[in-house]
Amino acid sequence: MIRGLRAVAAAAALAMITPGGALGASAEILRFDDLEGWATDDHAQALSVFLETCPDLDPVDWGPLCALAQARPAAKSFFEIFFRPVLIGGGEPALFTGYFEPELEGARHPGGRFRTPLYRKPPELPEGEAWVSRAELEDQGLLQGRGLEIAWVDDPVEAFFLQIQGSGRIRLRDGTAIRVGYGGSNGHKYQSIGAELVRRGIYQPHQVSAQVIRNWVKRNPLDGRNLLRHNPSFVFFRVVRGVPAEKGPLGAMNRSISPMRTVAVDPAFTPLGAPVWIEKAGKDPLRRLMIAQDTGSAIKGPQRADIFYGTGDAAGRKAGHVRDPGRMVVLLPIDKALALVPGG
Known part of the structure; x- marks a missing residue:
């Protein structure tokens, strides 16, 4: 996941959403009774x-609600x-996928x-434009021998998937760990290697998963290396300090995210920081x-979401x-919901 955005995007995103507006997204206010399973969820955890x-949200739009939430009211009634x-x-057809925080074996040298x-x-990485x-x-070996290395890991395939996830933990041989987060990219659009395997006729769409891709690349080292290069995007990392080991990685709001309660969204349609009700089939x-x-x-x-499953191999599977x-x-403050859907 690409992280490092600021929460001010939440207010900007909401301002962009207009029924039938530039983004062409419809908007309809529902009742809580319309949400399947709402009554039995753990609202206090949410x-x-x-x-x-x-x-971190806009204090005008969200400040009063945040103050109320900090008083720990009855959660279901609060929402x-x-x-x-x-x-x-x-x-639009909805699509849910999942992501996780990988743990890789590595060394400082x-x-x-x-x-x-x-x-x-x-x-020299340019801002806002594509690089190599x-x-x-x-x-061309443009990164080698320049002291840019954070750590070395034992599996190039896992390093590739770490770039897709955008953050992870590197377990060192001395028992310590380095936590890394998204530090930038070369500006190229991500190209799915799973879709490329389907295009080549190697797998059918329903057969493709992260583990299937890993296994295929490892069984086919030369073709596998070329497959990984099909994705022109390259992600750089930064060392993340000050985040307790028991907490999740940093998300786009620069705060720790929570397994099975954090979702990644398109901020052009869904304000960052907003509650979101998920009905995944x-x-x-x-x-x-x-x-x-x-x-x-x-x-x-507007109907695309990535669910955070946690840290480690089990979460990854x-x-x-x-x-x-x-x-x-999306759960929006009442005045924002009514402004989005007049008469709703």
């Missing part, structure tokens, strides 16, 4: 996650009294099996109140199989 980021569920872009570096952003592609970076249905605390380069559209339909409903 309120705790909301409190992680609500102090029902002060918010309205708004279905944005309900005419190269040697043995630790040969794949994770890089900091180079100082992944393949060009590798072929598929093998493991999910009906849950989450908080929009993250973004992603592949998360585009669960997240890697999620590609499900459903519905996403």
Whole structure:
């Protein structure tokens, strides 16, 4: 996931949403009774996650609600009294995917099996424009020998997936760990290697998952390397300090995110920091109140969301199989909901 955005995007995003406006997204106010499973969710847990980021929201629009939330009211009543569920872009097919915080084995210095570096952003990286592609970076060796390495890991495939996730933990041989977060990119658009495997006729769409891709690349080292280079996007990292080990990685609002309560959204349609009701279908249905605390380069559209599954391999296995339909409903403060849907 691409992180590092500021919470001021929340207010700007809401201002962009107009029924039939420039983004062409419809908006409909629903009742809480319309939300399947609403009555049985753990609203107190959702309120705790909301409190992680609500102090960073626009004080005019969200300040009074955040102050009320900090008093720890009855959570279900709090959301029902002060918010309205708004279905944005309900005419579009929804797509839910999952992401996680990887844990990789690594070392502070190269040697043995630790040969794949994770890089900091180079100082000449231009802001807001495309730089050289992944393949060009590798072929020209533009990053090597410059002291940009944060650590070396033992698996180039896992390093590639770490770039897709945008953050992770590197477990060192001395028992300590380095936490890394998104530090920038080369400005190229992400190209799905799973979709490329489907295009080549190697797999059918329903067969593709992160684990399937990992296994194929490892079984086919040369073709696998070329497959990874199909994605021109290259992500740089930064060392994340000051985040307790028990807390989640930093999301787009520069606060720790929470497993199964944080969702990544498109901030052009969903305000960052807003509560979001999830109705995910598929093998493991999910009906849950989450908080929009993250973004992603592949998360585009009003009904597109990425669910944070947690840290480590188990979370990664669960997240890697999620590609499900459903519905996403944003909870907006009453005045904002009515301004978005006049007469709603």
